[in-house]
Amino acid sequence: MEPVGADARAAVDEHWRCAIARCRARASNGAMTACDVAVARARERRGGGRGVFATRAFERGECVMIERALVGAQHEENVKHARACENCHRYVGTVSSAVGRRLLEKYANAAPPKPTTREDLVKLASGEATLPGADAFDGPREVGCLGACARNVYCSEACASEAWRERESLMCPGEKGMATNKRALDEFYAHARETNDIFILAAKAVATMCARASRASARDRDDGSSGKEIERDASAAEDFARLPFAVVANAPWWESVATPHDCEDERAEMEFRTTLRTLAQDSLDLLRSAWGETANAWPRFFTLETYGRLIGAFELNNLELVVESPVENYFLAIDAAPDGEEKRAAMRVTQPLLDALDTEYDIPLLGSALFSVQSGFNHDCDPNCEPMKGEEDIDGACVIIARRDIAAGEELTISYVSDEASKSRDERNDELCDYGFVCRCERCENELREQRSRKR
Ligand SMILES: [Zn+2]
Ligand SMILES: [Zn+2]
Numbered sequence: 001m002e003p004v005g006a007d008a009r010a011a012v013d014e015h016w017r018c019a020i021a022r023c024r025a026r027a028s029n030g031a032m033t034a035c036d037v038a039v040a041r042a043r044e045r046r047g048g049g050r051g052v053f054a055t056r057a058f059e060r061g062e063c064v065m066i067e068r069a070l071v072g073a074q075h076e077e078n079v080k081h082a083r084a085c086e087n088c089h090r091y092v093g094t095v096s097s098a099v100g101r102r103l104l105e106k107y108a109n110a111a112p113p114k115p116t117t118r119e120d121l122v123k124l125a126s127g128e129a130t131l132p133g134a135d136a137f138d139g140p141r142e143v144g145c146l147g148a149c150a151r152n153v154y155c156s157e158a159c160a161s162e163a164w165r166e167r168e169s170l171m172c173p174g175e176k177g178m179a180t181n182k183r184a185l186d187e188f189y190a191h192a193r194e195t196n197d198i199f200i201l202a203a204k205a206v207a208t209m210c211a212r213a214s215r216a217s218a219r220d221r222d223d224g225s226s227g228k229e230i231e232r233d234a235s236a237a238e239d240f241a242r243l244p245f246a247v248v249a250n251a252p253w254w255e256s257v258a259t260p261h262d263c264e265d266e267r268a269e270m271e272f273r274t275t276l277r278t279l280a281q282d283s284l285d286l287l288r289s290a291w292g293e294t295a296n297a298w299p300r301f302f303t304l305e306t307y308g309r310l311i312g313a314f315e316l317n318n319l320e321l322v323v324e325s326p327v328e329n330y331f332l333a334i335d336a337a338p339d340g341e342e343k344r345a346a347m348r349v350t351q352p353l354l355d356a357l358d359t360e361y362d363i364p365l366l367g368s369a370l371f372s373v374q375s376g377f378n379h380d381c382d383p384n385c386e387p388m389k390g391e392e393d394i395d396g397a398c399v400i401i402a403r404r405d406i407a408a409g410e411e412l413t414i415s416y417v418s419d420e421a422s423k424s425r426d427e428r429n430d431e432l433c434d435y436g437f438v439c440r441c442e443r444c445e446n447e448l449r450e451q452r453s454r455k456r
């Protein structure tokens with residue numbers, strides 16, 4: 001899907017420059033600064049593909065990059081645990097009401113454990129009662145969706161209008177949403193919830209492309225002078241809109257997913273891949289009927305190939321979206337408070353709630369997201385960078401930290417394998433199957449040499 005030709009290459013370079021310009025880094029004194037990385041061709045070891053490079057030296061522990069998601073979505077089943085801004089994934093509302101709401105849902109069909117009563121929970125959920133000292137952990141007040149849906153909330157007017165402009169006008173099931181067939185849109189969401197909520201992320205990407213393309217062609221119509229940046233014709237507007245998604249590694253979802261271990265033979269594998277393809281086709285059909293006119297205006301965004309490659313891109317590049325829960329932070333702070341009457345009084349209120357929440361008290365916000373520059377980081381089994389968020393990182397942005405001192409010009413790498421340090425070369429490569437390559441990093445090569453010399 002990556003565009004070719006000299007013009008296209010210039011457009012790709014320009015895309016990376018803009019994407020990096022939108023990233024930030026955090027200096028050791030906490031101030032936000034520009035991000036000092038570049039995207040370039042990587043060395044042969046990486047098959048000549050793209051990589052991200054340091055344009056200055058970094059010290060171990062230093063923040064290399066903070067990037068907002070190109071598109072992100074909270075997992076559907078996680079929504080009951082975390083009420084967050086649809087746009088930046090920051091928690092919204094108060095800790096007290098979050099606890100009340102969660103417990104009311106958990107004990108919808110049974111009495112909550114004593115001494116807590118349903119009335120206590122209703123008061124917490126509605127804001128009539130608050131937990132001692134919890135206000136320090138509260139998020140911003142909830143702002144409703146511009147389309148008046150019950151589905152999404154926002155942390156600010158700015159996030160609500162940005163989301164509306166970028167994708168929510170199409171995604172919104174509310175009465176002011178632009179979908180021409182609301183029933184099909186509801187069916188689309190239901191299908192995604194029943195099968196795989198990655199379709200919601202894919203739909204958000206398609207909506208973003210439609211919005212970008214519409215804006216580009218409107219600019220062309222209104223203002224002849226912008227013709228330099230964006231060609232007049234719709235196909236150029238389409239190329240422009242697709243670019244951020246086209247440049248990330250992608251392959252059709254049903255081809256790129258690794259074969260499940262329970263597939264016994266080739267026929268079972270074929271069936272598995274056909275099922276994925278059919279699921280994607282059903283999902284896309286619902287989306288196309290939900291968005292009638294828009295889908296007709298930008299037919300290239302609604303082919304099964306494009307849809308499949310978007311989902312494939314999420315599989316290949318997705319970084320888990322995680323935001324720490326303020327509810328957990330509140331309970332931890334109570335626990336860590338110095339002993340005394342104040343702490344004992346607080347705990348008399350919080351302990352029964354904590355017991356009622358049981359293992360659920362620390363569930364964070366979880367989802368999937370695609371990040372432009374982060375997706376350009378290559379894998380290494382002993383990477384020099386890692387994604388790691390600090391206390392101040394309260395939204396869904398991806399934060400990359402240097403794991404050791406890095407020289408200017410060095411390629412920046414992360415591990416695509418979880419807990420890579422404790423895993424053998426075979427175990428690591430087993431996980432890398434999903435990405436379609438065998439790792440040739442220094443650590444892998446060293447371990448391979450050791451293995452061979454032991455065999456001799
Ligand atoms: Zn927000
Ligand atoms: Zn909405």
Ligand SMILES: [Zn+2]
Pocket residue numbers: 380381382439440441442443444445
């Ligand atoms: Zn390796």
